[in-house]
Amino acid sequence: MTKLVGQYWILKGQILVYFLFTIPLLAQQSPANDSVFVEYLLEKKYYNDALKWTQHRQTLPYFRGLAFYNQLQLDSAIRYFEQVPFSHPNHAKAKFLEGFGHTYLKHYPLANQVLQQVNTADSLQIALRNFQMAGIALLSRDIPRFGSLQKQFSGQYFAFSQEEENLSEHFKLIENHRRKSPLMAGVLSAVVPGSGKIYAGKTGQGIIAFIQNLALGLQAYEAYRRDGWKSPRFLVYGGLFTFFYVGNIWGSTLSIHIRNQEFNDKINQQILFNMQVPIRAVFNQ
Amino acid sequence: MLFLISNRTPAQTIADSLFAKKDYALAAVYYEKQLFDQNLTVEIPSDLQARTNDLLNKKIQCQKVLKSFEEAWQTAQRLDLSEPNDTLQFKQRYELALCGYLAQRYNEAHGQIQQTRFYIQDSTLTTSLDVLEILTLNELDRFQESKVLFERYALKNGLQINSNELYNFLKKKPKNPDKAQLLSFLMPGLGQAYAGFPKEALASAGLQALALGFGIYHVLNRYYLIGFFTGAGLFQSFYFGGARRAATMAEETNRKRKARNSQKIRAILIENEQKKER
Numbered sequence: 134m135t136k137l138v139g140q141y142w143i144l145k146g147q148i149l150v151y152f153l154f155t156i157p158l159l160a161q162q163s164p165a166n167d168s169v170f171v172e173y174l175l176e177k178k179y180y181n182d183a184l185k186w187t188q189h190r191q192t193l194p195y196f197r198g199l200a201f202y203n204q205l206q207l208d209s210a211i212r213y214f215e216q217v218p219f220s221h222p223n224h225a226k227a228k229f230l231e232g233f234g235h236t237y238l239k240h241y242p243l244a245n246q247v248l249q250q251v252n253t254a255d256s257l258q259i260a261l262r263n264f265q266m267a268g269i270a271l272l273s274r275d276i277p278r279f280g281s282l283q284k285q286f287s288g289q290y291f292a293f294s295q296e297e298e299n300l301s302e303h304f305k306l307i308e309n310h311r312r313k314s315p316l317m318a319g320v321l322s323a324v325v326p327g328s329g330k331i332y333a334g335k336t337g338q339g340i341i342a343f344i345q346n347l348a349l350g351l352q353a354y355e356a357y358r359r360d361g362w363k364s365p366r367f368l369v370y371g372g373l374f375t376f377f378y379v380g381n382i383w384g385s386t387l388s389i390h391i392r393n394q395e396f397n398d399k400i401n402q403q404i405l406f407n408m409q410v411p412i413r414a415v416f417n418q
Numbered sequence: 419m420l421f422l423i424s425n426r427t428p429a430q431t432i433a434d435s436l437f438a439k440k441d442y443a444l445a446a447v448y449y450e451k452q453l454f455d456q457n458l459t460v461e462i463p464s465d466l467q468a469r470t471n472d473l474l475n476k477k478i479q480c481q482k483v484l485k486s487f488e489e490a491w492q493t494a495q496r497l498d499l500s501e502p503n504d505t506l507q508f509k510q511r512y513e514l515a516l517c518g519y520l521a522q523r524y525n526e527a528h529g530q531i532q533q534t535r536f537y538i539q540d541s542t543l544t545t546s547l548d549v550l551e552i553l554t555l556n557e558l559d560r561f562q563e564s565k566v567l568f569e570r571y572a573l574k575n576g577l578q579i580n581s582n583e584l585y586n587f588l589k590k591k592p593k594n595p596d597k598a599q600l601l602s603f604l605m606p607g608l609g610q611a612y613a614g615f616p617k618e619a620l621a622s623a624g625l626q627a628l629a630l631g632f633g634i635y636h637v638l639n640r641y642y643l644i645g646f647f648t649g650a651g652l653f654q655s656f657y658f659g660g661a662r663r664a665a666t667m668a669e670e671t672n673r674k675r676k677a678r679n680s681q682k683i684r685a686i687l688i689e690n691e692q693k694k695e696r
Binding site: 170173174179181182185186348349351352354355356359366370 | 443444446447450451454486489640641642643644647648651
């Protein structure tokens with residue numbers, strides 16, 4: 134019996150010693166250390182490693198989101214930013230990035246909704262949110278909303294005073310952008326082939342279209358004059374001419390759409406760029 | 419017994435066992451974790467450099483198995499090359515150069531090889547660089563230098579290969595794209611034939627003859643507009659297009675030849691190296 138009691142105490146002692154040595158090791162594996170490691174991976178730009186490391190650690194959605202965000206996989210980034218708990222120290226940053234992700238993916242109402250969730254008393258962050266919402270309004274071409282948000286631009290915050298000015302400039306550009314009518318381009322091209330393209334701002338294409346049509350028209354005319362309506366030669370050249378003539382009218386109306394698309398893409402790209410820079414400036418001090 | 423368990427570094431077992439289980443992507447991260455943990459410890463171990471290099475090497479092995487050569491190259495650049503022991507230093511430098519080659523950064527790989535030859539004078543070590551250098555030089559299109567090295571290599575390894583024969587292609591001039599273009603301007607199809615594509619040469623010449631024939635036929639029958647626009651229009655686009663195509667074909671032939679010659683030399687080198695290992 135005494136032997137048993139003795140063994141019991143020896144065992145207890147061994148267990149105690151075991152814990153004494155293992156607890157520091159367990160602490161090393163704690164989430165706090167994990168997150169420092171992930172921060173290190175992100176800082177070093179080892180994004181693949183960061184993604185692999187956070188794959189089975191659901192406690193680190195913020196860092197996984199950040200890794201995806203830096204890899205420009207925005208839909209995945211959004212999914213993880215959504216999971217960042219309110220108590221997380223980087224909750225506000227996660228929300229701003231999530232909002233930007235939605236904006237980039239053209240989910241404008243969602244982006245607004247996410248930004249509304251940023252619950253902050255920090256005046257800098259409130260101004261940043263206002264700025265981001267103004268950007269979204271401009272991207273969705275919601276002019277009245279942009280106007281009311283623009284009134285709150287203060288120009289006080291060094292992190293994005295320049296961007297506030299840029300956004301106002303973009304707004305002016307959008308306002309002054311002359312709208313051109315696809316119908317007009319079509320009519321012009323019907324009267325003088327190629328002129329509709331010149332109207333759309335594609336001078337080179339217009340000149341080429343004019344020469345093409347002129348050459349084919351002349352050949353069709355020659356075939357008609359020499360061989361008459363029913364000759365195969367006229368049918369071939371007349372058909373070719375008709376095909377190019379109609380195609381050019383259709384192409385001219387399209388070029389107006391392309392022109393608008395190009396303008397919008399270019400300006401939207403610049404707006405997005407101006408929206409992204411301040412998020413970095415505010416949160417990466 | 420219990421002490422043994424608690425003294426073992428946990429991450430090491432995880433990384434190595436993941437490596438053994440062939441989960442290389444995760445193993446690579448765990449090696450990175452070990453590198454990270456190493457820098458956190460308060461007392462700096464005396465063999466920190468060796469440990470760091472060892473872990474980096476293991477990470478590189480993972481990345482190489484995963485064929486992420488660019489990442490392996492990035493990792494290899496973190497290797498500490500200031501190792502006093504020549505054998506160990508050579509090992510790191512060789513790994514760095516090899517990763518550069520695998521990541522298709524041939525200029526950088528060649529630079530690393532030159533540096534290795536400069537810093538490590540021990541020729542018993544540096545001879546094993548020859549294969550890598552020959553392959554790198556081939557990729558850089560520096561076959562003359564590659565030939566000199568190959569001769570040395572063949573001598574050392576007792577290879578019964580006539581290097582002049584193997585590098586026979588050096589005597590052949592590469593196809594000049596400008597010349598191909600000029601030839602096609604002089605005589606349609608000639609440039610393609612020079613570049614080594616006789617069938618295309620016939621097709622190009624044939625198309626131009628057809629267009630020209632169409633034009634002449636119509637002009638003779640007094641269809642001047644059709645003769646001019648269709649005949650001459652088609653002819654000029656085939657004529658200029660054919661000449662441009664001849665130039666790209668000359669480049670294509672050069673590229674193919676280079677790949678074929680490199681492949682021949684590579685096959686010989688690999689075969690011999692494998693024989694040595696056996």
